[in-house]
Amino acid sequence: MTSSARPLLNRRLAEFGTTIFAEMSALALKTGSINLGQGFPDTDGPEEIREAAVRALRDGRGNQYPPGPGIPELRGAVAAHQQQRYGLSYDPDREVLVTAGATEAIAASLLALLEPGDEVIAFEPYYDSYAACMAMAGGTRVPVTLRPHDGSFRLDLDELRDAVTDRTRLLLINTPHNPTGTVLTREELTAIAELAVERDLLVVTDEVYEHLVFDDAEHLPLATFPGMRERTVTIGSAGKSFSFTGWKVGWITSTPELVTAVRSAKQFLTYVASGPFQYAVAEALALPDTYFSAFRADMLAKRDLLAAGLAESGFEVFKPAGTYFITTDIRPLGESDGFAFCRALPERAGVVAIPNAVFYDHREAGAPFVRFAFCKQTGVLEEAVKRLKALAEG
Ligand SMILES: *Cc1c(COP(=O)(O)O)cnc(C)c1O
16 A cells, blocks of 8 residues: 555546446356357357467467567468458568557557647547557547447548547547447548548558458458558457457558557567467468358358347347447337446346447447447357347336
8 A cells, every 4th residue: 555645546547447348247247147248259260270379389389489570470461361352562571560469559559659649539439448548648539429320320521520630640440340330431431531641640440340241341441542551550350350369469551660660669568479379360361261251151140130139129229230249229128328227237137238338438429329249159149139038028
């Protein structure tokens, strides 16, 4: 204990003390509820990729510090992936950096690229680490709210334009978007790109759900738009694409100058991480298309199962075009406070969800929305759907 009255957690982080996920996961455990709160799969990714990690470990590859920028095999695989999928050319030696998951990529990018007082525009609701990383970097967050419109959450382009000031340094974009499931369209991305070029902004784009897009939606990397490659840091991750969230292998692709800047911050965060797993992820990125289409089809069936169940239970469902989350509106159930609803849901129905309000600065804008994850086994989702029917029955 210190004798001073000063709080231990500093002012920059005071508002980020504990996350809702800890509270809700504890509640799930206590009540024996099905946890659709936190977004991680309950089955592991491909067996041959797990085996590749075992082989690397046994062969003594990656058990000691790997190279700072990541192993050449993985940097090459990331570059090949961007080339084959999107026609984006990156030099594996100068334009790819391996990170400890997308989380470190986000942190290192913001710590490297922001001066205290710089404004960062991000769409709310936003992924929970964005606000904390901006705060650590001394940046000022400027949220632009995605609002429900014809069954999905959309961006108001005028609002985005109005949010840019002389202090704006960076746009932090996320598509496919967690928690709303929105996939930005070609038109929206074109407008964002034009704005970034016009106002000379840096862009960090979190594309960890690039392989999880459904129906007619298409993932378009922002770096493919005119004038964007030279100002964009693109973030990817093996956690979401290959269902190995515990491995913490992520990466960025960008220009040599931006990669060098981000690496300067990254080298003092973890320096390196996940040695043997880097070898396995290099193999994962080279998996044939059949892996990616089967992965998508599996998640699509799960989305439809949970979406139908939620609708039958009385929720308004925003059917996601991407990610493995469904955002719902609880007002048709006669509820308006997502926090209260989520705290009561385990007792009422034996299911845990997350109130979207935690992802907003303007909490009232997110109050009636609640997020469910569907990256769970079919049997688990079926049981959750059965339990949620209790809500419809009163
Ligand atoms: C899960 C997630 C991350 C973190 O990815 P890791 O590779 O596990 O660090 C980053 N951004 C979004 C939007 C996510 O959903």
